[in-house]
Amino acid sequence: MKVYITADMEGATGVTHGEQTGPEGKDYGRAREWLTSDVNAAIEGAIEAGAGEITVADSHGNMRNILLEKLNPAARLIAGGGLEREYVQLPGIDGSYGAVILVGFHARAGTETGVMAHTWIGGVVREIRLNGRPAGETLLAAATAGRYGVPVVAVAGDRAVCEEAAADLPGVRTAEVKAGLGRGIALCLPPQKSAAVIKAVASEGVGKAASMKPFKAAEPCRILVRFLRDIIAKQAAKSLRTGVVEGDAVLIESDSALEALKLAWRTAYVGSFDEQGLRTW
Secondary structure: OEEEEEEOOOOOOOOOOHHHOOOOOOOHHHHHHHHHHHHHHHHHHHHHOOOOEEEEEEOOOOOOOOOHHHOOOOEEEEOOOOOOOOOOOOOOOOOOOOEEEEEEEOOOOOOOOOOOOOOOOOOOEEEEEEOOEEOOHHHHHHHHHHHOOOOEEEEEEEHHHHHHHHHHOOOOEEEEEEEEEEOOEEEEOOHHHHHHHHHHHHHHHHHOHHHOOOOOOOOOEEEEEEEOOHHHHHHHHHHHOOOEEEOOEEEEEEOOHHHHHHHHHHHHHHOOEOOOOOEOO
8 A cells, every 4th residue: 555644843743832843943953853753653653554655745844844864764755845736735646545644733723722723824824714614734635635535544743633633534543742732832742652652543544544534525616715914815816816805815616626725725825925025924
């Protein structure tokens, strides 16, 4: 079986602050080690369950966070990207994969006990709704994979995202590596314990993949991207010449869920820049 692992960073072991999630932060180097450890644990679990080929996608920020030299050599790494990533956190996903594992994921925007909770681009996006349903990055990833018939079988992150995943994706296995006590504070497992939990959940999830139902978004598909300010929505719609502006939101509609997801990501991404190409957050 081919297994696809996609890794964000805010939900990784020990990560509780923005200084740990970007190159300018003093603790970024340590957080990269923790993230790589989490990913390796998922790889080991997938191998234990019989995975024959494993792809890992670095899907946070600059998308160059996982330490390639420390990655389990059983996997290959997709690194880099941005707007050119049509499906954001699942570049290259297709129907040849049998399972998807989400590592280092976080709760959707507005979740009070979610560590650094946000959706896609926290500095500009207030909320995303998929066919009227509040959607975090977990559900959006599941909808992308599900369009190819691939189920998300395991999610690793903080307690809030584990609860969110369990509600959105019945039967998914979850690995809680920390419990948020607020947006920037959490009770954390040390890396060794996190690794054991993630490995066990990944192994169980991959082992049960054949019986898991992929999440399939209804088509035609409607995705509402709500921004923090009205002007951002107007700028995004103007730049892309697509979507309907509704106050602080852009509504994307398409007969294809994949096309709607692609346009929604482009809308969010473009909304994070002004007309001069400068970040709006």
